[in-house]
Amino acid sequence: xxxxxxxxxxxxxxxxxxxxxxxxxxxxxxxxxxxxxxxxxxxxxxxxxxxxxxxxxxxxxxxxxxxxxxxxxxxxxxxxxxxxxxxxxxxxxxxxxxxxxxxxxxxxxxxxxxxxxxxxxxxxxxxxxxxxxxxxxxxxxxxxxxxxxxxxxxxxxxxxxxxxxxxxxxxxxxxxxxxxxxxxxxxxxxxxxxxxxxxxxxxxxxxxxxxxxxxxxxxxxxxxxxxxxxxxxxxxxxxxxxxxxxxxxxxxxxxxxxxxxx
Numbered sequence: 001x002x003x004x005x006x007x008x009x010x011x012x013x014x015x016x017x018x019x020x021x022x023x024x025x026x027x028x029x030x031x032x033x034x035x036x037x038x039x040x041x042x043x044x045x046x047x048x049x050x051x052x053x054x055x056x057x058x059x060x061x062x063x064x065x066x067x068x069x070x071x072x073x074x075x076x077x078x079x080x081x082x083x084x085x086x087x088x089x090x091x092x093x094x095x096x097x098x099x100x101x102x103x104x105x106x107x108x109x110x111x112x113x114x115x116x117x118x119x120x121x122x123x124x125x126x127x128x129x130x131x132x133x134x135x136x137x138x139x140x141x142x143x144x145x146x147x148x149x150x151x152x153x154x155x156x157x158x159x160x161x162x163x164x165x166x167x168x169x170x171x172x173x174x175x176x177x178x179x180x181x182x183x184x185x186x187x188x189x190x191x192x193x194x195x196x197x198x199x200x201x202x203x204x205x206x207x208x209x210x211x212x213x214x215x216x217x218x219x220x221x222x223x224x225x226x227x228x229x230x231x232x233x234x235x236x237x238x239x240x241x242x243x244x245x246x247x248x249x250x251x252x253x254x255x256x257x258x259x260x261x262x
Contacts, residue, residue: 003033003205004251006083008040008049010236018236022050025210025232025247032230033205038251040083051242052249053152055080056091056101059133060254063089066101087251092133099126102249103150103242109204110161112136112256113181117151119143136255139181142171152245154195156202158209162225164188164202166195188225194218201243210244212237 007026010018029035042049055077056063063084066077081091098121099105105116114136118124120143127140141151145168148154154169155178163182167175167189179187190199197213204210209227212234219229234243 001034001252002036004036004038005029006038006040006052006055006087006249006251007247008042008052010050011042015236018050021232021234021236022247025234025244028230028232029203029205029210032208032210032228035205038083038087040079049076049079050237051103051240051246052080053242053246054100054103054150055249056084056089057105057130058089058102058249058251058253061089062133063091064099064101064130064133065091065093066103067094067097067099089251094126094129097123097126097129099123099130100150102253103152103246105130106151106155106157107136107253107255108157108161108163109159110157110256111181113139114255115139115141115151115155115157117141117143117155119149120146121149122151134255139177141174141178143169144171144174145169148195149241152201153198153241153243154200156200156204156245158188158204158225158227159206160226162186162188162227164190164200164222166190166192166200168192169195169200188218188221190218191215198238198241198243201245203244203248212243 056065065081104122116127131138148169154166156164194215199214202209202211207227210230222229
């Protein structure tokens with residue numbers, strides 16, 4: 001079954017290189033994976049609409065729309081909410097909590113856990129509200145480094161139960177909690193150099209992992225764990241804080257069934 005993704009091309013006022021990188025990324029997705037891409041027209045706003053991961057957290061047929069402090073982002077969220085409603089999703093909002101959708105909340109692909117980040121750009125209060133919509137355990141993880149303000153820049157759960165993470169991007173308590181939840185052989189810790197290239201902002205589709213860039217050591221680790229690694233230059237977007245995952249919102253997402261990594 002095709003993976004449904006919500007995406008938005010860069011705005012026409014953005015750099016031509018950004019559009020070329022976005023187009024090549026879409027071509028790679030279509031060549032490697034079975035995807036159905038739903039597009040948003042970027043004409044009404046600037047290039048930040050390209051980060052569709054920040055639109056919402058999809059829970060089955062419900063989309064919990066992201067909320068933000070900045071007026072520009074509030075306008076963007078209205079556009080995202082309208083697009084998701086047109087695609088058949090019921091929509092709802094969190095109250096008085098900064099939350100960047102699936103940039104802040106990540107489903108463990110095997111364990112019945114939803115990891116939710118909070119810190120420089122997101123409120124911990126959002127984790128409590130999300131618990132009202134989720135049957136899975138909600139695990140709050142504090143973010144430690146302002147260079148990585150959302151959880152998807154320091155953590156990516158993968159299909160086989162592995163969790164890709166940059167540990168220094170989490171506060172010490174969150175590091176200890178993650179080590180208790182994820183078996184050591186399933187925890188893939190990345191280097192500072194890989195983190196700077198937003199290797200944790202990876203898009204996983206089945207056993208394919210899409211990244212902007214990854215070191216040889218990280219590629220070897222992922223391949224050894226059973227994944228195919230596919231890179232596409234997304235430097236124009238990485239400079240704005242997002243990589244492969246941030247450019248997509250999975251429309252067929254939801255919590256994992258009860259189970260354990262095997």
